[in-house]
Amino acid sequence: MLDFPNAKINLGLYITEKRADGFHNLQSCFYPVRWCDALEILPSEREAFDMTGLPVPGNAETNLCLKAYKLLQQDYNLPPVHMHLHKVIPMGAGLGGGSADAAYTLRILNQLFELKLYDDALENYARQLGSDCAFFVRNEPVIATERGDVFTPVTLDLSSYTCVVVYPGIHITTAEAYGSIKPKQPTCDMQMLLKQDVEVWQDVLKNDFEEALFPKYPELLQLKEKLYEAGATYASMTGSGSAVYGLFKGDAPDNLLFPARYAVWQGQL
Structure with missing residues (x-):
């Protein structure tokens, strides 16, 4: 069974407080975008996992796809599978690609072996794998709070934007x-923004990480400014970086060029 785990962007991101467990509480709107990996899972005589595409740091045993399989296997005695991940979404970019891969592993296994798990149950498994993994179970725009794993539906249609x-x-x-951030309560309600x-x-929707990271990485600020100069209605860093996105009403300009070493995706939301 083949599926395509997608990325997400953050529309606003506020780090509100440090938690007793060492994590941080946040407020943000998660919005799916169609920059995708490819994930295939097939029944197999023996367990196997391999990857192509972008190199992923660490060994296969630490990959979230394999961890997701092991998590379900504990409760449902799953048979061996062969998983192949083709990695396209950049890592360390704030796009949630690894989290999406984990959530889609749960979704595919649920369908492949007819486990009949509803979304709520899949989200509970996903929360054990990473703070924003659960978002990719339903894959719809939400306002995320606490660790980024508690969701409030939001009515937001950006389909007219590139x-x-x-x-x-x-x-x-x-x-x-997170080591550079100073948590603080936002002055405005996310729903209202x-x-x-x-x-x-x-003027009103901010990502707290920009204030901490732009002085250290001025290239990110320059990239955001370039998107605005090209006509973006809104531009921001996503997540904890370092990807930066711009929303363009209608089509993006044809002359928007970037260095060859940059990875770029564009499409309708």
């Missing part, structure tokens, strides 16, 4: 990003 996502090849670890026209988001 999204350009640019990853400049700067790998920012979660530890580095998103109800405003996209044209005013530039």
Whole structure:
């Protein structure tokens, strides 16, 4: 069975407090985009996992796809499978690619072996794998709170916008990003911010990590400014970086060019 785990962008991201368990609480809108990996899972005589595409740090045993399989296997005695992941979504980019791979593994296994797990149950498994994994079970726009794993549905249609996502090849670890942040409560309600026209988001919808990371990585600020200069209605870093995206009303300009070492995706939302 073949499926295509997709990325997400953050529309606003506020780090609100440090938790007793060492994680952070946040507020953000998660919005799916169609930059995708490819994941195939087939029944097999022996367990196997292999990857192509972008190189993934670490060994296969630490991959979230394999961890997701092991998690379900504990409760459902799953037979061996052969998993093949073709990695396209950049890592360390704030796009949630690894989390999507894990959630899609749960979704595929649920369908392949007719486990009859509802979305709520799949989300509970996904929460054990990573803070934003559960988002990719339903894969719909939400306001995420707490660790990024508690969701409130949000009515938000950006289908008239073209999204350009640019990853400049700067790998920012979660530890580095959060080590630079000073949690604080946002001054505005996320639901109210998103109800405003996209044209005013530039002034009101912020990603807290930009203040911490732009001075250290000025290339990211330059990239955001370039998207605005090209006519983006709204531009922001996504997640804890380092991908930056721009929302363009209608089509993106044809002359929007980036260095060859950048990874770029664009498409309708």
